[in-house]
Amino acid sequence: MNRRAAALLLALGALLVALPHVAGSYALSVATLILYFAYTGQAWNVMMGFAGQLSLGHSIYVGVGAYAAGALFFHYGIGPWAGLWLAIALSVLIGLVIGFLAFRFGISGVYFALLTIAFAEFTRIGFDHLDWLGGPGGMFLKVAQRDQIDLANFRGPPIMYYYAMLALSAAALALCAWLLRSRAGYYWRAIREDEEAAQALGINTFRWKMLAVTISSAMTAISGVFFAFYYNNLFPEQIFNIGRSIEIILGPVIGGVGTLFGPILGAAVLTLLSDGITEALAAFGWEIPGIKQVLYGLVLLAAIMFMPHGIWPALARRIGVDR
Amino acid sequence: MSAALEVRGVSKSFRGLRAVHDAWIDVPQGAIVGLIGPNGAGKTTIFNMVAGVYAADAGEIVFRGRRIDGLRPDQVCAAGIGRTFQLVKPFAGLSVLDNVTVGALHRAPNVSAAKKHAAEIVERLGLGAKREQPASSLTLPDRKRLEVARALATRPELLLLDEVMAGLRPTECDQMVEAFREINRAEGLTIMLIEHVMRAVMALAQRIVVLHHGEVIARGAPGEVVRDPAVLGCYLGEETEV
Ligand SMILES: Nc1ncnc2c1ncn2[C@@H]1O[C@H](COP(=O)(O)OP(=O)(O)O)[C@@H](O)[C@H]1O
Ligand SMILES: [Mg+2]
Numbered sequence: 001m002n003r004r005a006a007a008l009l010l011a012l013g014a015l016l017v018a019l020p021h022v023a024g025s026y027a028l029s030v031a032t033l034i035l036y037f038a039y040t041g042q043a044w045n046v047m048m049g050f051a052g053q054l055s056l057g058h059s060i061y062v063g064v065g066a067y068a069a070g071a072l073f074f075h076y077g078i079g080p081w082a083g084l085w086l087a088i089a090l091s092v093l094i095g096l097v098i099g100f101l102a103f104r105f106g107i108s109g110v111y112f113a114l115l116t117i118a119f120a121e122f123t124r125i126g127f128d129h130l131d132w133l134g135g136p137g138g139m140f141l142k143v144a145q146r147d148q149i150d151l152a153n154f155r156g157p158p159i160m161y162y163y164a165m166l167a168l169s170a171a172a173l174a175l176c177a178w179l180l181r182s183r184a185g186y187y188w189r190a191i192r193e194d195e196e197a198a199q200a201l202g203i204n205t206f207r208w209k210m211l212a213v214t215i216s217s218a219m220t221a222i223s224g225v226f227f228a229f230y231y232n233n234l235f236p237e238q239i240f241n242i243g244r245s246i247e248i249i250l251g252p253v254i255g256g257v258g259t260l261f262g263p264i265l266g267a268a269v270l271t272l273l274s275d276g277i278t279e280a281l282a283a284f285g286w287e288i289p290g291i292k293q294v295l296y297g298l299v300l301l302a303a304i305m306f307m308p309h310g311i312w313p314a315l316a317r318r319i320g321v322d323r
Numbered sequence: 324m325s326a327a328l329e330v331r332g333v334s335k336s337f338r339g340l341r342a343v344h345d346a347w348i349d350v351p352q353g354a355i356v357g358l359i360g361p362n363g364a365g366k367t368t369i370f371n372m373v374a375g376v377y378a379a380d381a382g383e384i385v386f387r388g389r390r391i392d393g394l395r396p397d398q399v400c401a402a403g404i405g406r407t408f409q410l411v412k413p414f415a416g417l418s419v420l421d422n423v424t425v426g427a428l429h430r431a432p433n434v435s436a437a438k439k440h441a442a443e444i445v446e447r448l449g450l451g452a453k454r455e456q457p458a459s460s461l462t463l464p465d466r467k468r469l470e471v472a473r474a475l476a477t478r479p480e481l482l483l484l485d486e487v488m489a490g491l492r493p494t495e496c497d498q499m500v501e502a503f504r505e506i507n508r509a510e511g512l513t514i515m516l517i518e519h520v521m522r523a524v525m526a527l528a529q530r531i532v533v534l535h536h537g538e539v540i541a542r543g544a545p546g547e548v549v550r551d552p553a554v555l556g557c558y559l560g561e562e563t564e565v
Contacts, residue, residue, distance in 0.1 A: 092351035183428055187438075190425040192415035199410070200374060202429035202477055258416075 005321035014164055020159045026160050032230075034271045035165035036223065041221035041251035042172040048249070049258035050185065051212035052192025054109070057098075057116030059244035060123050061091040061217045065224025066234050067133055073229075074139055075132075079153045080225050087221040094119070095217030108195075117242060124240035138235040141228060154229045161230050167228070168237030169264065172219060176260055179215070188212055192258070203286050220248075241260075254303050256310025265312045275297055326385075327352040327481050327513045328373065328404075333382030333392075334537075335368050342368040344537040345382070350481065355507055355514040357528030357545070359521075361558050365537040366517045367409050370483050374406045375399040386481065400429065404442045405479030407470035408494055409486045409517070413458035420454040422469055426476030441476055448472045448502065464490050468499075475506070484516040488523045521559070525549075533558065 020028055040062070047053045068090050069083030098119050102112045128136045149156035154164075179185050187208045191199040199205050228234060238244070255266025277295050281287075307314045316322065328350040335343040339381040343365040350356045358366050371377045373384055375396040389400055400406075405426075414422050420526045423441035424434070431437035445454050448468045453461065458469060467487045474482060484503075488496050500523050506512045518524045524531065524545065533541040535558065541551045548554055 181434065183434060186421065186425050186428055186434065189417055189421075190414050194412045196376070196396075197408065197412035197414065197473075198425070199396040200400060200406055201426045202397045203425075204395075204397050228562055239483060 002322055003144065003319075004319070006320060008319070013170070020162055025158060026248050028162055030275060031163045032158065034268050035162070035169045036230075036255055037248070037251045037267035037271060038264040039165060039169045039172050040220060040223040041255070042169070042176055043216050043223065044248050045252045045259075045263050046176065046179065046219065047212050049215035049252060049262075050180065050192065051188035051209055052195075053212060054113045055116045055216070056113045056242070056245050056249070057118075058216075058220055058248045059240050059242065060094060060116070060120040061220035062224040062227060062244065062248075063095060063120075063123065063127070063234075063236070063239040064090050066228035066239055067127065067139070067223030067224075068221075069225040070139055070228035070234055071133055071140055073141055073153070080229055081152070081154075084222065084225050087225050088218045091217040091221035091224070092214050094123075095213040096210060097210060099213040103206050103209050113177065116184035117152050118244070120240050120242065120245060124236050127236035127240065134234070136236060140234075141232040146283050151159050161226070165226065168222065173260065173264065175219075180260065184208065184211060189258075200283060250300070252310075254300065254311060256312035259310065259312050259316075261316070262310045262312035265315070266310065269303075269311060325352050326350060327354075327387060328515065329385040330369065330384075330409070331383045331385065333369070333372055333379045333384060335365075335372060335377060335380050341537050343372070343534075346534070346537070346539055348532050348539065348542075350513060350515050351530075353513055354529050355503070355506070355516070355527050357524040357531040358515060358517045358534060359390060359519070359524060359531060359558065360534035360540075364534040364546055366534055367485055368537075369534070370406060370515075370517065371481055373399070373483065376403065378479055400477055400479070403480035404483065405474035405477045405481070406483040407467070407474050407485050407487055408538065410464070411466040411470050413461070413466055415457065415459040417458060418455050419450050419458055419461070419469060419472075422458050423472045423476045426473040429477040437476075441472075444472045444476050448475075449498065464495060464536070471499075479512070481513045481515065484514065484518070486517055488518055488520040491520075493522065496520060497526075503527060521549075528550045 019031055023031065044055065044058050047055050050091060065087035068087040069080045072078040072083040072086060073080065098116060099108065102115055107115055127133060133139055145158060149160050187198065187203050190201065190203060191205050191208060195205055250270055251266035252263040253266065255264065256262025274296060277292050281292060303311060326349045330346055330348040333343060333346050346369060358369070360366055366371065368377065372379045375394045375398065379392055383390055386402055386404060391399055394402065414425065420438070420441055423445050424437045427437035427441040428434065431440055442454070445451055450465065450469060450472060452470055454467065458466070461469060467489070471484065471487055487498060491499060503514060504527065507514060516524070516527065528545055531545050531547060532539055533554050540557070541548050541554045549559060
């Protein structure tokens with residue numbers, strides 16, 4: 001990282017730490033959402049951006065993580081700090097099953113992506129039939145007082161959730177930066193670029209792909225735990241929805257797949273864009289059904305056409321920092 | 324001389340097409356052996372069987388006294404065999420140095436040691452000025468050099484080179500020949516090379532094996548092989564670059 005990049009990152013960090021003290025409650029909820037997608041996008045990026053394994057079913061890890069920690073709290077009053085470990089363990093287990101099936105039997109590329117979608121869909125259907133978890137009617141966590149911070153049960157005012165998500169995003173950035181510079185980072189990128197050549201250089205591609213899945217699913221499970229305790233209601237139809245998986249990957253795709261900062265920038269751009277369009281439409285008084293989605297889609301299309309590698313690589317070059 | 328690599332009666336068919344049939348090849352420890360023959364003779368297929376990409380239909384492959392047929396490509400690399408690909412396979416999005424660092428990591432204890440080793444090899448193969456460029460920006464001859472650099476970085480005892488001189492100018496070809504000779508002499512690296520550029524084969528190889536329609540039709544010292552009527556008939560008579 002060069003000097004300028006370090007300075008910019010520090011400035012951004014300071015800004016984000018100070019934000020709750022200047023922003024209103026609406027802005028704070030938008031910022032929390034951005035950080036949520038920044039974090040989850042980084043988790044997905046480990047698998048696809050670094051190791052080249054396209055998952056279109058990441059909602060499965062969010063959902064399983066959310067339900068695991070949520071159920072412990074709902075049924076036994078066990079707080080998320082313990083639930084987190086169950087969430088991670090179950091998500092990683094599912095990731096390893098998917099990875100084992102795919103990588104042992106040579107399922108790759110789009111077929112791998114299809115397998116990830118299939119797993120998420122099956123899980124959604126399965127959860128619809130799990131009455132213990134509320135089935136299609138959903139599971140609702142008891143909302144505590146919002147004015148006092150109860151860290152043990154992760155209950156408190158919006159500012160607590162904001163800082164939690166900020167800490168997670170920053171930790172994910174540090175972890176990803178370290179991973180990319182490590183042996184794993186070199187091996188993953190080699191596998192991403194050309195798996196046969198990677199194997200010829202002595203890389204046990206099965207093992208390293210499984211590691212990428214493990215880290216990515218574990219990180220995403222934490223998103224799920226956050227989701228459960230932030231929104232307090234979980235529905236299989238929503239949380240395992242393929243739309244949710246797409247939502248997760250849009251940030252990194254628009255920001256720059258495989259880059260460190262792309263998922264963060266992408267999350268910010270997309271969330272602000274979506275909000276901006278809503279407000280602009282309201283301001284102009286346009287009420288055409290679907291117009292928001294059309295405009296959103298057009299902007300995405302333009303971004304991908306003009307910056308096929310994402311916004312971050314293009315921006316990084318312009319402001320003179322490394323990618 | 325003991326054999327480093329022994330290919331014993333190996334055969335391989337692709338959907339009924341006989342690519343290699345009952346091939347026997349010995350590569351002595353520390354030697355440089357050339358494998359020549361017309362296009363489609365089965366040369367690359369033999370490399371792919373040695374490297375663990377294809378399983379042989381019949382026969383055995385022994386490296387330093389141990390059977391390696393049945394191993395995966397990464398296990399073959401770990402056993403001490405490095406290989407290049409005829410159709411080059413650079414890690415296109417990575418820099419030249421990072422490409423070679425991936426190879427160097429195979430034996431290096433950590434990333435910084437690997438980078439250091441990789442930098443030396445990049446320099447040795449004349450890619451020093453381009454080390455920070457993405458591999459996708461390299462010309463074909465440079466990509467071939469990168470193939471060699473990456474394979475060498477794994478510190479192999481046997482190096483399999485598949486047409487790495489193709490497209491090089493004569494002076495560049497001579498430089499590469501010199502580099503291989505030097506590594507062979509200084510480090511005792513055993514080399515088996517597939518090559519159409521006879522200038523390089525004649526300069527490097529102590530022994531040559533000629534393959535035609537998947538079968539070995541001649542073997543021996545370079546001087547003898549190029550005068551062999553069978554070899555002249557099927558191969559050297561026609562499309563040879565000298
Ligand atoms: N993966 C493959 N699938 C089908 N046929 C193949 C495959 N690899 C090689 N062949 C065929 O095997 C024969 C030998 O090919 P190859 O070993 O590449 O020859 P060479 O390297 O001597 O030019 C050719 O007829 C080629 O078409
Ligand atoms: Mg060939």
